[in-house]
């Protein structure tokens with residue numbers, strides 16, 4: 117954070133962390149992703165074929181003025197982040213897929229395999245992920 121662009125942004129890049137996860141293969145893998153999405157402020161996205169889990173959580177070093185309070189000592193990952201292609205600028209930043217609810221994963225699985233996956237019942241209660249016979 118620190119460019120002129122950042123002056124106009126509410127520090128979007130300091131309000132989440134995203135970590136790579138294994139690409140799901142088996143129904144159980146998809147069931148696990150559904151389980152991640154049963155938690156508050158979690159999303160899963162796919163970018164250039166790679167899968168990530170994202171935690172919407174604000175960095176403790178972000179000040180009330182949306183400025184980094186440890187700017188001179190900020191971590192390497194923050195230094196590498198380029199304002200020109202960041203969340204706020206939107207340049208080159210886009211998801212192939214974004215999942216925020218388990219039913220989106222079920223729908224994705226069905227479209228991909230032609231089989232139904234049920235990790236939640238459609239009334240909202242979680243249950244063990246299983247593949248249903250195609251109807």
Ligand code: SF4
Pocket residue numbers: 117118119121122123125126127128129130197198199202203204205
């Ligand atoms: S999202 Fe971009 S513009 Fe906003 S603070 Fe981060 S680097 Fe700056």
Ligand code: SF4
Pocket residue numbers: 117129130131175176177178179183184185186187190191194
């Ligand atoms: S250390 Fe500073 S620049 Fe890095 S995420 Fe936290 S507030 Fe943002």
